[in-house]
Amino acid sequence: MTTEQSRPVHARPVRTASESRSEELAQQASAAYAERHAPPWAESARLAAEPKLTCPRCGQDDVRLSRSRGLLDRLAAAAGFKPQRCRACRTRFFSMKHG
DSSP: OOHHHHSOTTOOOOOOHHHHHHHHHHHHHHHHHHHHTOOHHHHHHHHHHSOOOOOTTTOOSOEEEOOOOSHHHHHHHHTTEEEEEETTTOOEEEEEOOO
C-alpha cells in the first residue's frame, strides 16, 4: 500500500495556535474597519437599538448630552459618567457611558 492510499480522504489540515490567533486578529480588524467605515444609516440603526435614557425627575426619554462644566464633570467623565440634560424639564444629571 502506498502512502497516498493510506491517507484519509477528508483529512482537515491542522491549524497551529498562532495561525488560529492570526485569523482571529484579522477578523477583529475587519470588524473594527467595518464599524469605522459604516454607512450613515447604520449609525441611526445602532442608536435605535440602544436603550433610551429617561429623566430621573420627569420620566421623559427626550434626553441629550449636556456640556461639561468644570472639574466635577471632568472627574465624573474619568469615572465613566456623561452629563445629560432633559429637554422637557431641563434637569441635568449624569449617566454611565455605554461601551
